[in-house]
Amino acid sequence: MNQPPVRKVVIAGGGTAGWMAAAALSRQLGPLLDITLVESEDIGTVGVGESTIPTARTFNALLGIDEAAFMRATQATFKLGILFENWGQVGDRYIHSFGQVGKSTWMGGFHHFWLEARAGGFGGDLGDYCLELRAAEQERFSAGDDPRLNYAYHLDAGLYGQFLRRMAEAAGARRVEGKIASVRQRGADGHVEALVMESGAVVEGDLFIDCTGFRGLLIEQTLKAGYEDWSHWLPTNSALAVQTRSIGPAVPYTRAIAHRAGWRWKIPLQHRVGNGLVYCSDHMSDDEAQAMLAAEIEGETLIPPRLIRYRTGKRRKTWDQNVVALGLASGFVEPLESTSIHMIMIGISRLMQLFPFDGISPAVVERYNRLADDELEKIRDFIILHYKLTERTDSPFWDRVREMEIPDSLAQRIALFRESGHLFQAPGELFQVDSWLQVMLGQRLEPRGHHGMGRLMPPAQLKQALDDLKANIARAVARLPPHQAFLDDYCAPLSKSA
Numbered sequence: 332m333n334q335p336p337v338r339k340v341v342i343a344g345g346g347t348a349g350w351m352a353a354a355a356l357s358r359q360l361g362p363l364l365d366i367t368l369v370e371s372e373d374i375g376t377v378g379v380g381e382s383t384i385p386t387a388r389t390f391n392a393l394l395g396i397d398e399a400a401f402m403r404a405t406q407a408t409f410k411l412g413i414l415f416e417n418w419g420q421v422g423d424r425y426i427h428s429f430g431q432v433g434k435s436t437w438m439g440g441f442h443h444f445w446l447e448a449r450a451g452g453f454g455g456d457l458g459d460y461c462l463e464l465r466a467a468e469q470e471r472f473s474a475g476d477d478p479r480l481n482y483a484y485h486l487d488a489g490l491y492g493q494f495l496r497r498m499a500e501a502a503g504a505r506r507v508e509g510k511i512a513s514v515r516q517r518g519a520d521g522h523v524e525a526l527v528m529e530s531g532a533v534v535e536g537d538l539f540i541d542c543t544g545f546r547g548l549l550i551e552q553t554l555k556a557g558y559e560d561w562s563h564w565l566p567t568n569s570a571l572a573v574q575t576r577s578i579g580p581a582v583p584y585t586r587a588i589a590h591r592a593g594w595r596w597k598i599p600l601q602h603r604v605g606n607g608l609v610y611c612s613d614h615m616s617d618d619e620a621q622a623m624l625a626a627e628i629e630g631e632t633l634i635p636p637r638l639i640r641y642r643t644g645k646r647r648k649t650w651d652q653n654v655v656a657l658g659l660a661s662g663f664v665e666p667l668e669s670t671s672i673h674m675i676m677i678g679i680s681r682l683m684q685l686f687p688f689d690g691i692s693p694a695v696v697e698r699y700n701r702l703a704d705d706e707l708e709k710i711r712d713f714i715i716l717h718y719k720l721t722e723r724t725d726s727p728f729w730d731r732v733r734e735m736e737i738p739d740s741l742a743q744r745i746a747l748f749r750e751s752g753h754l755f756q757a758p759g760e761l762f763q764v765d766s767w768l769q770v771m772l773g774q775r776l777e778p779r780g781h782h783g784m785g786r787l788m789p790p791a792q793l794k795q796a797l798d799d800l801k802a803n804i805a806r807a808v809a810r811l812p813p814h815q816a817f818l819d820d821y822c823a824p825l826s827k828s829a
Contacts, residue, residue: 333690334687334690334691334692335537335690336537336688336689336690337364337537337538337653337686337687337688337689337690337691338363338364338365338537339364339365339367339535339536339537339538340356340364340365340366340367340536340537340538340539340540341367341368341369341526341534341535341536341538341539341540342366342367342368342369342539342540342542343369343511343526343539343540343541343542343543343548343549344369344370344541344542344543344544344548344660345368345370345492345496345506345542346370346488346492346542346544346658347488347489347491347492347495347658347672347675348542348657348658348659348660348675349368349370349492349540349542349657349658350368350492350493350495350496350499351390351492351495351657351672351675351676351679352368352540352542352657352675352679353366353368353495353496353499353504354394354495354496354498354499354502354504355390355393355394355679355680355683356504356679356683357498357499357502357503357504358394358395358498358499358502359393359394359683360683360686361502361503361504363688365505366499366503366504366505367504367505367506367507367534367536368499368504368505368506368507369506369507369509369511369526369528369534370506370507370508371508371509371510372508373510374510381485381486381487381488381598381600381605382410382483382485382585382596382598382605382666382669383410383483383484383485383486383669383672383673384429384483384668384669384670384673384761385429385481385482385483386483386673386676386677386761387483387484387672387673387676388482388483388484389676390676390679390680393680394498396498398474399821399822401494402484402486402601402821402822403822403824403825404490404491404493404494405484405486405487405490405491405494406486406487406490406600406601406602406603407484407485407486407487407600407601407822408484408485408581408583408599408600408601408814408818409472409474409482409483409484409485409583409814409817409818410429410482410483410484410485410583410584410585411428411429411430411463411464411466411467411472411480411481411482411583411584412426412427412428412429412430412463412464412467412584412585413426413427413584413585413586413587413668413669414426414467414584414585414586414587415427415587415589415717415770415773415774416586416587416588416589417588417589417590417723418587418589418594418717418720418721418723418773418774419720419721419722419723419773419774419775420721420722420723420775421723421725423773423774423775425769425770425772425773425774426458426464426467426468426584426769426773427668427766427769427770427773428461428463428464428467428765428769429463429481429482429483430461430462430463430464430480430481430765431461431462431481431765432457432460432461432464432765432768432769433445433460433461433800434800435764436784438782438784439753439782439784440754440764440768441460442457442752442754442768442781443752443781443782443784443785444784444785444788444793444796444797445457445460445797446752446778446781446785447781447783447784447785447786447793448785448793448794448797450781451790451793451794453790453794453797454794454797455797455801457768457769457772459797459800459801459804459805460797460800460801460804461765461804462478462480462804462807462808463480463481463482464769465804465805465808466480466583466808466811467582467583467584469808469811470580470582470583470813470814470815471583471808471811471812471813471814472583472811472812472813472814472817472818473811473812473817474817474821477810478807478810478811482583483669485581485585485598485599485600485605486600487600487602488672507528507532507534509528509529509530509532510528510529511526511527511528511529511548512527512528512529513526513527514526514527514548514549514552514553515527515533516553520652521554521652522652522653523536523539523549523553523554523652523653523654524536526539537653538653538654538655538687538691539653539654539655540654540655540656540657540682541654541655541656541657541660541661542657542658542660543660544658544659544660545641545659545660545663546660547646547656547660548660549654549656549660550646550648550649550651550654550656550660550661551646551660553654554651554652554654556646556647556648556651556656557646557647557648558642558644558645558646558647558662559644559645559646559647559662560642560643560644561643561644561645561664561711562642562643562644563735564643564711564715564735564737564738565643565664565665565711565714565715565718566611566613566643566728566731566732567593567609567610567611567643567665568611568612568640568641568642568643569609569610569611569612569617569620569638569639569640569641570607570608570609570610570638570639570641570666571607571608571620571621571624571636571637571638571639572605572606572607572636572637572639573606573607573624573628573632573633573634573635573636573637574603574604574605574606574632574633574634575603575604575606575628575629575630575631575632575633576603576604576630576631576633577599577600577601577602577603577604577630578629578630580813580814580815581599581600581601581814581815581818582599582814583814585597585598585669586598587667588627589721589723590608590610590623591614591615591725591726591728591729592610592611592614592615592620592726592728593608593609593610593611593614593615593728594608594609594667595607595608595609595623595624595627596609596666601818601822603633604629604630606624606627606628607624607666608620608623608624608627609665609666609667611728613728614726614727614728614731615728617638621636624636641659641663641665642663643663643664643665644662644663645661645662645663645664645704645707646660646661646662648700649661649662649678649699649700649703649704650696650699650700650703651696652691653691655678655682655699657675657678657679658671658674658675658678659671661674661678661703662707664707664710664711664714665714667714667717668710668713668714668762670710670714670761673761674706674707674710677706678703681699681702681703682699685698685699702759705759706759706760706761708738708740709740709757709759709760709761709762710761710762711738712737712738712740712741712744713761713762713766713767713770715737715738715741716741716744716745716767716770716771716774717770717774718732718733718735719732719733719735719737719741719745720745720770720771720774720775720776721733721774722774722775744767745771745776748767748771748776748778749776749777749778749779750778750779750780751778751779751780751781751782752778752780752781752782753782754767754768754771
């Protein structure tokens with residue numbers, strides 16, 4: 332069927348996802364589109380997404396955002412990775428950094444050289460060969476080029492939404508205040524044609540973006556796209572979130588601390604700390620979770636803890652008919668590796684690349700959904716990895732995830748590394764080899780073998796090469812200022828004369 336051209340884009344829901352979409356579309360495609368965002372001040376947003384991955388920098392650059400201005404506006408800090416505590420065994424600590432580990436060759440990854448050195452009784456700790464990991468440990472940071480660090484942000488999601496709203500409205504996006512009373516569909520094919528507001532106003536559109544959170548007002552309640560449940564692999568289903576006043580310097584990493592029924596996060600911003608407790612309600616009651624979080628947090632509580640329920644999984648169709656779901660409306664893979672904001676960003680970027688100016692094509696919709704499914708399934712596998720590789724035996728929750736069946740795609744990766752030390756990054760995959768390596772080794776998965784390329788070098792030469800690399804990284808880290816000192820300078824308020 333010939334579909335009408337797409338000119339009017341309507342975004343249902345604000346929050347981080349809605350205003351990210353409005354800002355990106357208006358800045359990149361504004362002259363070609365009429366963009367309207369509908370939201371109600373009476374409807375809250377989940378808004379606890381405070382931690383990002385380095386792709387956030389690419390997205391901000393795409394929008395022409397000045398980094399220092401963005402950081403001042405969102406009270407952001409810098410992030411070099413995640414410190415995982417108590418995941419392999421109680422007492423374990425490791426960092427999954429955003430850095431490159433050593434120097435790899437076309438034949439294989441750097442870790443094969445390191446494994447050969449370790450077999451020879453030298454080589455030290457893998458972290459010696461990663462700039463970002465050592466900088467995170469020593470709480471040092473610089474956004475300059477000497478040395479150049481790969482980093483992301485901790486940010487206030489609510490303030491980020493407000494920042495993007497100002498940008499979107501300046502670029503021509505229009506905001507409509509109010510609650511959606513009903514959704515009007517086209518009789519011929521069921522496409523959404525308008526949102527009917529409680530005020531009686533009608534907002535018509537050609538393409539609708541669903542940013543209504545877990546309820547999925549358009550994608551699910553209206554179009555019945557369906558949901559693929561992943562809770563048998565990722566059984567946490569509840570989170571408590573609370574904010575506290577900062578009591579010390581901000582560190583350049585997120586903390587993810589495992590407990591008997593899940594894990595808790597600690598995310599430092601400039602003005603406060605974001606705290607949360609993720610748990611499985613089958614293994615911990617809400618009262619127990621409240622008590623645990625209250626006992627663990629530090630500093631004055633700024634807001635009462637908020638309880639969030641969720642079900643891990645994804646929509647069977649992220650794009651259905653003329654509705655594209657973003658953010659929580661499209662699905663949710665728990666916040667362990669800070670991928671939620673990335674999935675919004677990549678969803679928007681993909682939509683702009685495949686935008687149906689001349690009418691919505693089934694082939695374009697299928698391509699969008701295939702790419703979205705493939706990326707999310709690979710992220711899902713990476714998250715499951717953290718649970719499956721535990722050696723904890725101290726609670727029924729950890730027994731459950733340690734012994735669970737996992738997707739074949741993940742089982743094959745684990746077997747490949749365990750048997751031969753080999754790792755790979757599939758096309759379009761978010762997490763690179765260095766990420767898989769740091770988590771697998773961090774959670775005690777030791778390979779039985781490795782590639783022999785390290786044996787092409789005499790042991791003395793291999794040792795010298797590793798010693799030189801380690802020393803170079805140590806010198807580079809020593810040149811970096813403390814993270815808090817750099818942050819204070821970088822994000823200092825502009826003078827009135829500036």
